[in-house]
Amino acid sequence: MSTRSAFSAAAVDKLLRLSALELPDAERPGVEADLRKIIDLIDALQAVDTSGVAPLAHPLAASQPLRADEATERVERDRYQSGAPAVRDGLYLVPRVLE
């Protein structure tokens, strides 16, 4: 699997779009180089024979603690909304997302 050849300017564009980030052109070469290093590392990992090794879902050797189904959380709407740019009728207002 040659990730190296597949990793292109187009891939960087796609990543930027998916993560909703803007990248100044000047920073592009640096970021591309960093990403390439990360991809190389992953390629190295992929090359290891892991047949017979169970995938590790989490580094902690523990399982998820469970919480009793009780609605104990106090919701302080006014306080939570005090940091929001726009609020009306209890709703958060955002720029219109449907035309």
Added chain:
Amino acid sequence: MTSVNAPANRATAWESVIGLEVHVQLRTRSKLFSAAPTAFGAAPNTQASVVDLALPGVLPVLNAEALRLAVLFGVAVGGEVAPVCRFDRKNYFYPDLPKGYQVSQLDEPAVRGGRLAIDAEDGPRHIELTRAHLEEDAGKSLHDAYAGQTGIDLNRAGVPLLEVVSEPQLRTPAQAAAYFRALHTLVRYLGISDGNLNEGSMRCDANVSVRRPGAPLGERAEIKNLNSFRFLEKALRFEIDRQVETLEAGGVVRRQTLLYDSARNETRPMRGKELSDDYRYFPDPDLLPVEVTPAMLDEARAALPELPNAKRQRYASEFGMTDYDAGWLVADPHVASYFEAVVAACGKPKAAANWVMGEVAAALRRDERAIGDAPVPPAQLARIIARVADQTISGTAAKGLFETLWRQADATDAEAVDQLIDSQGLRQLSDVNALEALVREVVAANPGQVRQYRAGKAKMLGYFVGQVMKASRGKANPREVNSLLRKALAEP
């Protein structure tokens, strides 16, 4: 071939392939990963906690009850409940998803496989399930209230959902609706969801494609967010026609996401919410692998109620009921338990079924009530049935009595039935001597009709029965009257 036959002809030339993804809102008090309440209809954002809002520094903790309900579902459908399941992040940007990702399960869902029995057009059929996984719901966007802006209510954010995915084994819109219905019935039997379609407790996405029978699968379209059996069926019908027309005109079906507009009965491409084509799933580092212990499985097996199909078969074998009647009664678990309570109290399954499917259903529909708050509880209906059976009251009087009890909801015990029978004078006249006197009077008063009857006009019997009933002011026992009249009229 006439043109009238053309559509049917076309339908047989194409086969549709349908798979459903149904989001079942689990019935929990608190959210999947936070201790905020889940009650429907609260003021906006009053049930959105710091976890649901994705404020920095918060951590999710899994709700034990949501997991228990998922396990119960897995056991009920005969699926494989994973001893360890895992949560992943599904990443996309939308204002009603404050974290920027939805916590869901990709590779290691809570349940794999299982199957669901449906009533297809050609009889019962089993539809295999691919999986059922836990995930959190998103918030709600209100697009129309504010000029140029969208209002966001995050009360629903984090509400636990079980997404049930079927294999693409449904072949017609009617089968898809039957599957949705069967799932709706099942989740209410299990008590894992209130199944309230109007409140969005079950939402269905339908994947549909068409092909020539035996050909490889065609390109599919996904119709999002259907919350009624009828709309599901209509949306699929429209979309299948659209795809067939497109293909027959030499066009190509594109893979796309559609919304169904019930007002116009059409599907159209979803606008605005351009979801990502790449969700970059990865294991959620904030959540550890979830263990389902053998003890939890045992507990689920023990908690399993009698399921709809088993109940339906039992009604047929134990009560000698038709499959249609049995299917009708078991479709809603509350109706089934009402019916069973009536049977337990009066021992008359046939009469109980007739009453529940007839008078009770009609009154509930008329008053838009749920059977859980029917003003005539099972004990009263059972007493009414018993009083008809022991001939204390007539069937007609019973119906009137039922209506009276329905309207005066304050008296809910069985004794009220007997009190009303007495206070309203509904007791049937079964005393043979008294009835004979009435019969003699009526026969004597109608010599002409008597002659007609004796001349062979047997239908006149009904006239005499009517006259006796009238003379008794409706209280005469019709069965007695009938036999007494036959005897009296036979005499020369």
